[in-house]
Amino acid sequence: MADGTDQKSSNQMWGGRFASGPSAIMEEINASIGFDKKLYAQDIRGSMAHAAMLASKGIISPEDKDKITEGLNTILSEIESGSFEFSRKLEDIHMNIEARLATLIGPAAGRLHTARSRNDQVALDFRLWVKEELQKTEGMLTALIAAFLDHAEENADTVMPGFTHLQTAQPVTFGHHCMAYVEMFGRDRARVRHAIEHMDESPIGAAALAGTGYPIDRHMTAKALGFREPTRNSIDTVSDRDFALEFLSIASICATHLSRLAEEIVIWSTPQFGFIRLSDAFSTGSSIMPQKKNPDAAELVRAKTGRINGSLIALLTVMKGLPLAYSKDMQEDKEQVFDSAESLELAIAAMTGMIRDLEVRKDRMRAAAGSGYSTATDLADWLVREAGLPFRDAHHVTGNAVALAEKKGCDLADLSLEELQAIHPGITNSVFDVLSVEASVASRTSFGGTAPSEVRKQIAWWRGRN
Numbered sequence: 001m002a003d004g005t006d007q008k009s010s011n012q013m014w015g016g017r018f019a020s021g022p023s024a025i026m027e028e029i030n031a032s033i034g035f036d037k038k039l040y041a042q043d044i045r046g047s048m049a050h051a052a053m054l055a056s057k058g059i060i061s062p063e064d065k066d067k068i069t070e071g072l073n074t075i076l077s078e079i080e081s082g083s084f085e086f087s088r089k090l091e092d093i094h095m096n097i098e099a100r101l102a103t104l105i106g107p108a109a110g111r112l113h114t115a116r117s118r119n120d121q122v123a124l125d126f127r128l129w130v131k132e133e134l135q136k137t138e139g140m141l142t143a144l145i146a147a148f149l150d151h152a153e154e155n156a157d158t159v160m161p162g163f164t165h166l167q168t169a170q171p172v173t174f175g176h177h178c179m180a181y182v183e184m185f186g187r188d189r190a191r192v193r194h195a196i197e198h199m200d201e202s203p204i205g206a207a208a209l210a211g212t213g214y215p216i217d218r219h220m221t222a223k224a225l226g227f228r229e230p231t232r233n234s235i236d237t238v239s240d241r242d243f244a245l246e247f248l249s250i251a252s253i254c255a256t257h258l259s260r261l262a263e264e265i266v267i268w269s270t271p272q273f274g275f276i277r278l279s280d281a282f283s284t285g286s287s288i289m290p291q292k293k294n295p296d297a298a299e300l301v302r303a304k305t306g307r308i309n310g311s312l313i314a315l316l317t318v319m320k321g322l323p324l325a326y327s328k329d330m331q332e333d334k335e336q337v338f339d340s341a342e343s344l345e346l347a348i349a350a351m352t353g354m355i356r357d358l359e360v361r362k363d364r365m366r367a368a369a370g371s372g373y374s375t376a377t378d379l380a381d382w383l384v385r386e387a388g389l390p391f392r393d394a395h396h397v398t399g400n401a402v403a404l405a406e407k408k409g410c411d412l413a414d415l416s417l418e419e420l421q422a423i424h425p426g427i428t429n430s431v432f433d434v435l436s437v438e439a440s441v442a443s444r445t446s447f448g449g450t451a452p453s454e455v456r457k458q459i460a461w462w463r464g465r466n
């Protein structure tokens with residue numbers, strides 16, 4: 001809390017019409033410098049581009065532009081070296097920087113805010129930040145996909161049980177399972193790219209909400225700041241935060257994918273499943289049970305999803321009742337995005353490390369793949385194909401075979417030909433060719449199916465795109 005002495009003087013940036021300063025509580029609720037200082041680099045870059053444009057249009061003098069640029073460079077190094085003193089009285093990063101500029105260069109600093117407002121300034125800074133964060137996310141997803149492609153290649157014919165309802169369903173290959181995640185993270189990355197394209201428009205020059213009468217060149221600032229073009233409506237520019245919402249929804253979907261993967265890692269690394277071994281680098285021990293190796297990183301990735309989903313709902317709720325154009329409510333956009341960005345980066349990095357280091361226990365996967373009558377569908381398909389049964393009848397006959405195997409406590413492949421023929425006389429010796437898990441996966445050659453040949457095709461397709 002501030003000490004209350006603030007009331008004596010009004011704000012030096014906008015206090016012209018105010019007789020006294022804000023109450024301590026007002027300052028507390030109003031200030032965003034505690035978190036929006038993260039935008040310092042974007043703010044300085046934006047101001048430099050704005051000043052250069054103002055000078056090139058003759059709105060400020062070249063001398064003032066040079067002073068402003070030099071002053072901003074000094075501020076940049078002050079902030080990066082940690083010597084800059086942030087003040088809560090100055091509310092936010094924009095006014096902290098501008099006030100310091102005035103101290104450094106004098107009256108020329110006051111010309112920087114010509115033809116702009118904090119409304120387009122914050123829209124610019126935040127958009128630049130989110131765009132850069134998405135570019136980083138894109139690269140991180142590429143690394144995660146690469147880690148999966150390596151395992152998929154290595155395990156294109158490693159047989160494991162495929163599950164539905166977490167009950168053994170049909171044999172699949174671990175390579176195929178890995179490629180399912182490549183598809184998910186590939187779509188996440190496509191969403192990231194699409195969002196970058198969406199937000200590639202420069203807000204600066206929209207001013208408070210109505211544009212400006214100064215002869216500014218918004219195309220020039222857009223180009224200088226690496227945007228495709230300027231935004232086309234000044235009201236929309238300062239009032240929407242859909243670029244932040246888009247970031248949060250992409251982050252939520254991606255975190256949900258990561259969380260499902262984390263859950264599988266937790267399950268697979270139990271002694272009961274034993275499908276994988278996590279590296280020591282990505283697990284922890286127990287302080288009381290010496291035998292334990294816990295998948296903490298996976299569990300925390302799973303938990304981060306809660307924060308990220310929460311941020312999306314928080315910002316949607318902030319935005320849903322706001323009339324156009326800017327309202328101060330929108331200041332609450334940043335913490336949600338910053339927190340989610342940090343959580344998502346950490347989650348992707350931890351997952352990439354875990355996946356890269358993962359030891360695949362092929363023997364355990366193979367043993368589990370054969371249990372639970374996982375080739376029952378193959379028997380039914382054989383009856384359709386070789387004995388001419390309608391699928392529904394074949395399903396029934398296979399059910400009888402499963403019941404018999406269950407009664408005898410053996411696998412389907414362990415039943416004798418005589419026993420199978422007693423269930424259906426059309427069954428011949430060739431049925432045993434399809435009852436093995438290897439034969440089962442090899443037969444699933446439909447496009448996108450689990451046959452090793454098909455999985456290798458999909459790996460090649462992704463290699464060409466990663």
Ligand code: ARG
Nearest residue numbers: 032092118119122326330331
């Ligand atoms: N700190 C503010 C925010 O993050 C900057 C914009 C302030 N605009 C205003 N009209 N008070 O939204």
